[in-house]
Amino acid sequence: MDSQSIAATHGELVGGVDPHSHPAFLRHHFETVAQQREAASFGMWVFLLTEVMFFGGMFCAYLIFRNWYHPAFVAGSNTLSITLGTTNTAVLICSSLTMAMAVYSAEMRRRGQLIAFLLLTIVLGLAFLGIKAVEYKEKFDLHHVPGPNFSIQEFVHPTNPKAIPLAPDMAEKTQIYFSLYFAMTGMHALHMIIGISLLFFLVAKAYQGAYTAGHIMPIENFGLYWHFVDIVWIFLFPLLYLISRYR
Amino acid sequence: MSTIVSLPDQATAKLPHKSYLNEEYGLKSWLLTGDHKRIAILYLISITFFFVIGGVLAGLIRLELLTPPADLMSTDTYNKVFSMHGIIMIFLFLVPSVPATIGNFLIPLMVGARDLAFPKINLLSWYLYVIGGIFILSAMVLGGVDTGWTFTTPLSTHYLNTHVVTAAMGIFVAGFSSILTGLNFIVTIHRMRCPGMTWFRLPLFVWGHYATSIIMILGTPVLAITLVLVALERTINIGVFDPTKGGDPLLFQHLFWFYSHPAVYIMILPGMAVISEVISTFSRKRVFGYTAVAFSSVAIAVFGFLVWEHHMFIMGVSQYSALVFSLLTMLVAVPSAIKIFNWSMTLYQGSITFETPMLYAFGFIGLFTIGGLTGIFLATLGMDVHLTETYFIVAHFHFVMVGGMLMAYLAGVHFWWPKMTGRMYPEAISKLSAIVTFIGFIVTFFPQFLLGYLGMPRRYAAYPADFQVLNVFSTAGASILGIGYLMPMLYLPWSLIYGKIAGNNPWQATGLEWQIQSPPLTENYVEIPIMDHEAYDYEWLANKTVHEVQTVG
Amino acid sequence: MSEKNDPEHQEQHIVGPKVYLLVFLALMVLTATTTGVAFIDLGVFNPIIALAIACVKASLVVLFFMHIHYSSRLLKMTVLAGLFTFLLLITLTMTDYISRAWGMW
Ligand code: HEM
Ligand SMILES: [Cu+2]
Numbered sequence: 001m002d003s004q005s006i007a008a009t010h011g012e013l014v015g016g017v018d019p020h021s022h023p024a025f026l027r028h029h030f031e032t033v034a035q036q037r038e039a040a041s042f043g044m045w046v047f048l049l050t051e052v053m054f055f056g057g058m059f060c061a062y063l064i065f066r067n068w069y070h071p072a073f074v075a076g077s078n079t080l081s082i083t084l085g086t087t088n089t090a091v092l093i094c095s096s097l098t099m100a101m102a103v104y105s106a107e108m109r110r111r112g113q114l115i116a117f118l119l120l121t122i123v124l125g126l127a128f129l130g131i132k133a134v135e136y137k138e139k140f141d142l143h144h145v146p147g148p149n150f151s152i153q154e155f156v157h158p159t160n161p162k163a164i165p166l167a168p169d170m171a172e173k174t175q176i177y178f179s180l181y182f183a184m185t186g187m188h189a190l191h192m193i194i195g196i197s198l199l200f201f202l203v204a205k206a207y208q209g210a211y212t213a214g215h216i217m218p219i220e221n222f223g224l225y226w227h228f229v230d231i232v233w234i235f236l237f238p239l240l241y242l243i244s245r246y247r
Numbered sequence: 248m249s250t251i252v253s254l255p256d257q258a259t260a261k262l263p264h265k266s267y268l269n270e271e272y273g274l275k276s277w278l279l280t281g282d283h284k285r286i287a288i289l290y291l292i293s294i295t296f297f298f299v300i301g302g303v304l305a306g307l308i309r310l311e312l313l314t315p316p317a318d319l320m321s322t323d324t325y326n327k328v329f330s331m332h333g334i335i336m337i338f339l340f341l342v343p344s345v346p347a348t349i350g351n352f353l354i355p356l357m358v359g360a361r362d363l364a365f366p367k368i369n370l371l372s373w374y375l376y377v378i379g380g381i382f383i384l385s386a387m388v389l390g391g392v393d394t395g396w397t398f399t400t401p402l403s404t405h406y407l408n409t410h411v412v413t414a415a416m417g418i419f420v421a422g423f424s425s426i427l428t429g430l431n432f433i434v435t436i437h438r439m440r441c442p443g444m445t446w447f448r449l450p451l452f453v454w455g456h457y458a459t460s461i462i463m464i465l466g467t468p469v470l471a472i473t474l475v476l477v478a479l480e481r482t483i484n485i486g487v488f489d490p491t492k493g494g495d496p497l498l499f500q501h502l503f504w505f506y507s508h509p510a511v512y513i514m515i516l517p518g519m520a521v522i523s524e525v526i527s528t529f530s531r532k533r534v535f536g537y538t539a540v541a542f543s544s545v546a547i548a549v550f551g552f553l554v555w556e557h558h559m560f561i562m563g564v565s566q567y568s569a570l571v572f573s574l575l576t577m578l579v580a581v582p583s584a585i586k587i588f589n590w591s592m593t594l595y596q597g598s599i600t601f602e603t604p605m606l607y608a609f610g611f612i613g614l615f616t617i618g619g620l621t622g623i624f625l626a627t628l629g630m631d632v633h634l635t636e637t638y639f640i641v642a643h644f645h646f647v648m649v650g651g652m653l654m655a656y657l658a659g660v661h662f663w664w665p666k667m668t669g670r671m672y673p674e675a676i677s678k679l680s681a682i683v684t685f686i687g688f689i690v691t692f693f694p695q696f697l698l699g700y701l702g703m704p705r706r707y708a709a710y711p712a713d714f715q716v717l718n719v720f721s722t723a724g725a726s727i728l729g730i731g732y733l734m735p736m737l738y739l740p741w742s743l744i745y746g747k748i749a750g751n752n753p754w755q756a757t758g759l760e761w762q763i764q765s766p767p768l769t770e771n772y773v774e775i776p777i778m779d780h781e782a783y784d785y786e787w788l789a790n791k792t793v794h795e796v797q798t799v800g
Numbered sequence: 801m802s803e804k805n806d807p808e809h810q811e812q813h814i815v816g817p818k819v820y821l822l823v824f825l826a827l828m829v830l831t832a833t834t835t836g837v838a839f840i841d842l843g844v845f846n847p848i849i850a851l852a853i854a855c856v857k858a859s860l861v862v863l864f865f866m867h868i869h870y871s872s873r874l875l876k877m878t879v880l881a882g883l884f885t886f887l888l889l890i891t892l893t894m895t896d897y898i899s900r901a902w903g904m905w
Contacts, residue, residue: 029360029770031775035439041871041875046433046464046878047430049878049881050467051468052882053882054471057502057505058476059886060890063894064495064893065495067897069493096827096861100815104817104820173493175486176486179486187475223866231858234854235858238838238853239854465885469889501896556892565899565901565902567902568899568900572895
């Protein structure tokens, strides 16, 4: 639909039975519901562009240091739990599915189903954060958190007999790996926390029936956000957990 | 060809009964407004506030440099003063200057919409700006930052014990305000154009802001994450930029300049956007090569992302890579030159009149050309080794940012003041201020090219006595410049009450915004306009019958 | 009211559970694959395969969960613009890192 036909539909609206027959959720500065919907989804995508570049800076740093300090990255990566990582990936993909289904339910105007899927998404999101917390806790215990308490002991004299010991100066560089690990997963977790908070709000509004009367934009846009956070993890998982696992 | 139009309505013009200014009264109606025009005014007031603070700091810098030794303030204080000057002027004044005020006011009007696509986000962006400003001010009050506006690591992360984190957070928050402004513009320009408003009927002002918004959206988040990493480095020592831990300080430079070079185009494209409107209006001609000017804006935005390493030539980057970036930097001057040529061609055979905005616009063209050309000097590898970190750089970027953007900003403010307020400022004194600004500017910054070429380094409080004459010139010029800026700050508010009534279209311009009442109604257009002519069509304006589409409320 | 080839606008398209489930299954299978492959020594191909799989997964999410497959060209371009700028950041930064030591030995 081009601008001309926006005008045409507007003409219909005004020339039709009742000039005020537009739905309540149409904001005054938009001419048509379609225009409002398209503006909202385009706006969300533009916002996601900024998010791409926000994470992009860290991915760029990751790429450089991984090439410089490959052995340290391998050693650091191998201390992460592959079980927890894979589980978390699966959990997040499930939550993307439930979120997609929530959008579908809103489109179908099924209130109960919408609420159920949103709640499921919350549960899965919290599960992800829970597992992440367990992983973080382990890093604290092992002194693998960058900062004054960081210890390279485990990398110079590995307790695991299969691990290859690193020279002390390379072992120091595992700190860079863990810096990036915490910065990237931390920023990702922050996005999850924001997302889950928003989900609670959406559930409350959905309960009042706000999104099952044709106005599904907030659900759809939140879905975009949630899937984006999922995509970030889709990249973080192989980059952080799967470096030279065969060793 | 130029077309002379004379509209009869200005002499008898009356202020409209109803406008966005008197729709509601009270502080609350302003602070909670969703109206893009009111938000523009909020921005106008707040950026002027920060401009004054930044200006006072600039005055202090110039006073210190009046004499060779560091006598007015200690060297530490001097470092803080120039750092705060840079941070405030760049992040709190230049970046939001034209887009958030004039752009905010005009883009919906120019595309024929009732508001920006997301009015609440627009208001949010102003609040974020204010919060960011408070952070930066508190960093200053609590004791300042002395890293320079560039936050160079590891200086900023390890060697300085000042309020780097507070200032960085301020820039982070203010950055989000600029992201949201850009987002709003892009969506508005794509989605809210009125019927008949095709892309190539948009005023060039809108094109310029479209290009600016692209940079805001894609560049600013990189700065945000970089500052977060700096803050983490300071607070919990994560070490990504710390060479002692294996991090790379140059990575900071890459990420910082990935934003900050494109950001200099955030600080010039909106200015160019203003100049296109002003030049066309006061030569009564369609902008020469409309399409070329429109696309050159977008080209600048895109090329702007390809050149950042020219800020790092002497920092130990690869020579081969520096060669590539040197070449790319020269390329980016091409679209800028296209604009200058097209404006000159617009003037050619136009019916030029020298109203205040036009004087500022002429100032812009001259000064920006010098600034841009000296940029080419700096882009040349061998030359840059000699000139970098000297006053030559300082002169270069002040020519483009102050001579360019600030001139354009003032041109814009003077051009659209009648539309924003419905009143005219005193003509003679405003012309005088344009001239004083221009003279003051030249006297202040031209000597700095010479100083830099002679080898005076930037960012030092003291200098060898040999350099004093030129520095005295520069300081003297700064005081003239200060008077030039003070004048509009006095007569513009004065005109709010005593100014002549401007009428709908005092400049007889063709833009949609000039065809409605000034100041406009809250909803901008009673009925959404239908664009049936090209931009800058003075024939159309001449033929337009007396009865306005607009009913005055 | 929508014209077929207008780049900026597109009728809303409802994607059904069947598509979602298929994409979900594909994502799960790919996750299992990428984890499994990581335990096989393929030399330089390990990271390449890992990234390739991640890209396929991300594309699936973008195209179907995020409906880009059914969206206007404007939105498709928006996604590409993000990708493009990110690649600019990476490649131009790498021009420095790759060649920094050239001629230094
Ligand atoms: C038109 C083409 C331009 C070219 C070729 C150019 C080139 C350059 C180069 C090569 C440098 C780095 C000098 C050095 O650090 O050794 C530089 C610095 C700078 N330029 Fe430009 N420039 C141009 C336009 C602009 C514009 C339009 C602005 C702002 C509105 C601007 C603002 C700056 C600033 C702020 C710096 C110094 C940053 C700092 O180190 O603090 N430049 N320019
Ligand atoms: Cu630059």
